[in-house]
Amino acid sequence: MKQMAAEEAVNRIQEGMIVGLGTGSTAYWAIQKLAARVTDGLKIQAIATSSHSEKLAQSLGIPLLAAAQINSIDVTIDGADEVDADLNLIKGGGGALVREKIIAKASAYYIIIVDESKLVDKLGKFPLPIEIIPFGAEWTLKRITALGCKASFRQAEGKVYISDNGNYIADCEFGVIHQSGALQEAINLIPGVVESGLFIRMADEVIVGYNDESIKTLRSKEII
Ligand code: 5RP
Numbered sequence: 001m002k003q004m005a006a007e008e009a010v011n012r013i014q015e016g017m018i019v020g021l022g023t024g025s026t027a028y029w030a031i032q033k034l035a036a037r038v039t040d041g042l043k044i045q046a047i048a049t050s051s052h053s054e055k056l057a058q059s060l061g062i063p064l065l066a067a068a069q070i071n072s073i074d075v076t077i078d079g080a081d082e083v084d085a086d087l088n089l090i091k092g093g094g095g096a097l098v099r100e101k102i103i104a105k106a107s108a109y110y111i112i113i114v115d116e117s118k119l120v121d122k123l124g125k126f127p128l129p130i131e132i133i134p135f136g137a138e139w140t141l142k143r144i145t146a147l148g149c150k151a152s153f154r155q156a157e158g159k160v161y162i163s164d165n166g167n168y169i170a171d172c173e174f175g176v177i178h179q180s181g182a183l184q185e186a187i188n189l190i191p192g193v194v195e196s197g198l199f200i201r202m203a204d205e206v207i208v209g210y211n212d213e214s215i216k217t218l219r220s221k222e223i224i
Contacts, residue, residue, distance in 0.1 A: 022078025092129030
């Protein structure tokens with residue numbers, strides 16, 4: 001399902017484009033397919049949303065650029081942890097939410113690829129990742145908790161998880177999020193917060209792979 005959605009998205013990539021590469025197990029398939037097209041002669045350049053995806057792209061021969069070398073990105077293809085009926089997203093399960101959001105904002109067109117398990121009516125079942133700087137992290141966590149969630153620092157291999165940017169990730173259980181825009185604003189006002197995994201009105205297109213091997217494309221209302 002993930003592979004089908006990823007390959008459908010990569011079919012949208014055209015000669016000469018600058019492409020944003022996502023992070024995670026679905027984006028993995030997009031990077032693989034893009035690399036196959038590059039091997040077949042497609043000329044593109046790319047920028048990765050994480051050191052993990054950067055290494056993968058490098059190993060597969062995809063030409064990479066640094067952010068400072070790019071004015072704008074033509075298309076970014078990335079996964080998501082949840083997609084709601086308005087194509088709002090929760091991202092950051094893979095810990096790359098900050099670079100993912102920066103790259104999404106710099107992209108003329110933003111394609112999300114998911115399997116059907118990621119579709120929800122309302123966001124919030126998946127704990128919302130929020131990246132915070134290590135200094136004063138306990139205070140920041142308390143302020144986040146006061147917004148109405150249970151929050152804990154993400155762990156990896158028995159230690160606090162550290163993002164590519166040298167920060168912590170708080171995983172925050174809000175339950176059903178009724179007003180994602182208002183929540184995003186409140187989170188962003190907390191000192192020490194770098195960014196949240198709420199991606200509101202950012203996706204132009206969501207490609208969904210279903211169990212029955214079908215694919216469906218959902219488009220944001222603005223561009224229908
Ligand atoms: C990484 C992300 C991923 O896109 C998200 O976690 C989905 O991952 P997967 O495709 O493995 O389900 O936001 O920070």
